[in-house]
Amino acid sequence: MGAFEPNIAKHRTAPRAGDRLVAVVADAGSEEVVKNLILDQGIANAHVVRGTLDDAIELMREAGQAPRHLLVDVSASAMPVSDLMRLADVVDPSVSVVVTGERNDVGLFRNLLRIGVQDYLVKPLTVELVQRALAASDPSASARVGKALGFVGARGGVGVTTIATALARHLADKTRRRIAYVDLDPYGSAASSMLGVSSNNRLAELLQNTQRLDEQLIHQAFVAQSDRLFVLSSExxxxxxFSLRRGAVTDLLTALKHQFHYVVLDLPQRAGPLTDEVLDACAMIHVVADRSVHAAREAARLCRFAEGRAGDPAISVLLNDAQQPVSGRVTSDDFTHALARASVHRFPYEPETLALAENLGEGLGDVRRSPFSRAIVSLADAITGGDTALPADARWYAKLLPKRGAR
Incomplete structure (x- = not known):
């Protein structure tokens, strides 16, 4: 925690679910201004504390539901842009972030807008200044939406759900970002049991009523697997x-990307209108295959199909040893050569660990003992661009802090 921990101890340790405004400011004058704004505007749900940006990050980690507005103070931050990138890891894309500080720097202001901050207010704060910032339309909202990750199998039984559920768990546990897992098979699959939750059949309801989508309805539809991983499915x-109107899936995914950092999409089929809409919405498409000639051919077809999407997604192939290795199967080199793609991630044969995790609805365990877990970590790092096997305080940007501070 930061230097103002004694002051925070006087307040609630975490915001309440449904708070409209959360403010973490570094000085008594700014705290008083925000409290006056709350009184003047009659804001019923607000949480104001004294602290640093690190304190704001901890508060957002503990928050059960994201606020509409977040006001943070970077006065004590030597590298505010890097520190705010850490904050972005724990703040929902839908949150409007306003930053205050003491530096009157146009370059800093532009950099903050570029990473998705709504406004930068130079101290001293006034009620009118904060009110205008909170009331202003968000010009960077489109840059702060989550990413949809599609998983589709080249054939049945290649381990799509096994890989997708393991990745979702890892992203939620290690990156602390909000993850939505959407099992798009309306008749149910193994995803819920693998994640240790029960399906509430709300996916079908949302898809039939996308014109009514709002934050509360979405929140009620998901089953919480943890404080960061939420599951949407149907049985x-x-x-x-089961039929859908054209555009229903697109509407749902658009809404979800405003509420979650990553939306993991478990596709039940390789073609059709539903798959077509899902792939159009994806930032990344993962084609899962095994070491068979048929899977290699179908994976190549799927990659060509995915390359034509309007969103220009990144495409990778996940080569999974879902069955015991025997002679006669396609080798890794031959598979990669046949697809003519460098982005092939390999997942080793590990039946005992996977069977135990699936039947108990638990995670895979220690990455040091599980080659399959290490493959999941490698995939997660490729998606996030970071080292998700490390704790939060040891990621790439934390390593840069001492070097930059020493200059």
Whole structure:
């Protein structure tokens, strides 16, 4: 915690669910201004404390539900842009972030806008100044949406759900970002049991009523696997017809990307209108295959199909040893050569660990003992651009702090 920990101890340790405004400011004058604003505007749900940017990060880690507005103070930060990138790891994309500080620097202001901050206010604060910043439309909202990650199998039984659920757990536990896991099979799959939760059949309800989507409805539809991982699924009767209007999936995914950092999409099929819409919404598409000639051919077809998407997604192939290795299967080199793609991630055969995790609805365990877990970490690092195997205070930007501060 920061230098103002005794002051924070006088208040609630974490914001309440549903707070409209959370403010973490470094001085008594700024605290008084924000409190006066709350009284003047009659803001019913607000949380104001004294502290540093590190304190704000800890508060957001503990928050059960994101606020609408977050006001943070970077006065004590030597590298505010890097520190605010750490804050972005724990703040929902939908949160409007306003920053205050003592530096009247146009370059800093532009850099903050570039990373998704709504406004930068130079101290001393006034009620009118803060009010205008909170009321202003957000010109950078489109830059602060989450990413959709699509997982589709080249054939059945290649381990799409196994890999996708393991990745979702890892991203939630190690990056502390909010993760939505969406099982798009309306009749249910193994995803819920692998994650240790029960399906509430709300995916079908949301897809049939996308015109009513709002933050509260989305929040109620998800089943919480942890404080950072949320599951959306359905178990329609096996003899029931399930049809969707064109655009329903797109509307749902657009709404989800405003509430979560990553939306992991478990696709039940390789083609059709649903798959077409999902792939269009993805920033990254992962094609899962095994070491068979048929899977290699289908993976190549899927990659070509995915390359034509309007969103220009990054495409990778996940080569999973879902079955016991025997002679006669396609080798890794031959598979990579056949696809003519460098972005092939390999997942080793590890039946005992995966069977235990699946049947108990638990994670894979220690990455030092599980080659499959290490492959998941490698995939997560490729997605996030960071080292997710390390604790939060040992990631790439933390390593840079002493070097830059010494200059």
């Amino acid at each position: 329609q009767p096996l003899d029931a017809d």
